[in-house]
Amino acid sequence: MGASTVCPGDRLFQAADYAAGSGTYVKGDHIYSSLVGTTRVFDSSLTAQDKRPVVEVLRSGSRAKVPEAGNIVIAKVNKVNPRLASASLLCVNTQPLNDKFSGIIRQQDVRATEIDKVELYSCFRPGDLVRAEVISLGDSRSYYLSTAKNDLGVVYAKSLSGVPMIPLSWQEMQCPETKVVEKRKVAKVN
Incomplete structure (x- = not known):
């Protein structure tokens, strides 16, 4: 699933296959969107114990992440x-x-x-x-x-x-x- 626009409550993925990131929540066996925005899936295996890909929803018009001192x-x-x-x-x-x-x-x-x-x-x-x-x-x-x-x-x-x-x-x-x-x-x- 590529980046697509979703609304709160939209079902995204099976929770067994993906980890819930920002802008999402888990209910039952699925991950759902908690806001209006676009989905993004990325690999967290380099830095996290959980090797599942992470799905997140970015709010439309939200600021991109910028490195800061201490990150x-x-x-x-x-x-x-x-x-x-x-x-x-x-x-x-x-x-x-x-x-x-x-x-x-x-x-x-x-x-x-x-x-x-x-x-x-x-x-x-x-x-x-x-x-x-x-x-x-x-x-x-x-x-x-x-x-x-x-x-x-x-x-x-x-x-x-x-x-x-x-x-x-x-x-x-x-x-x-x-x-x-x-x-x-x-x-x-x-």
């Missing part, structure tokens, strides 16, 4: 150089973004300790998905992001052979096929 975001790393990693923000607090936002993870914002020893290419690679905290608005083009807490860092990465890697420690991930170990700043899984 936890999921970002895709685009480029890495010795001083910073640039990324595209995908989600804010498990809610997908409608608009494009950029973020920068500076060398001093990667870890809380031994900041001067951080090598960014040993922490992130292009294509990695990173859980980070927005620390400030940054410059006119990008938000400043931090991965200095234990639960922040790489949450998904592919090996050179294109296989999703598994975390070994807070600073290493391994390809399950080739057994090659690559360095990353890994987010601690709760």
Whole structure:
């Protein structure tokens, strides 16, 4: 089901197959709309324990979500150089973004300790998905992001052979096929 206009009380999906997001409620075995707006379904599996897709209803004319200082975001790393990693923000607090936002993870914002020893290419690679905290608005083009807490860092990465890697420690991930170990700043899984 793509985005469609719904009214309060409209039945949307089976509650067993989808999780209820904002603008919805569960009654019996179904999820219903609680307001007039458009439906949106998104995958919450990267950040939530519940792996079901989330359905929500956005009020017509409602403001799009904008990252703010203190928000936890999921970002895709685009480029890495010795001083910073640039990324595209995908989600804010498990809610997908409608608009494009950029973020920068500076060398001093990667870890809380031994900041001067951080090598960014040993922490992130292009294509990695990173859980980070927005620390400030940054410059006119990008938000400043931090991965200095234990639960922040790489949450998904592919090996050179294109296989999703598994975390070994807070600073290493391994390809399950080739057994090659690559360095990353890994987010601690709760």
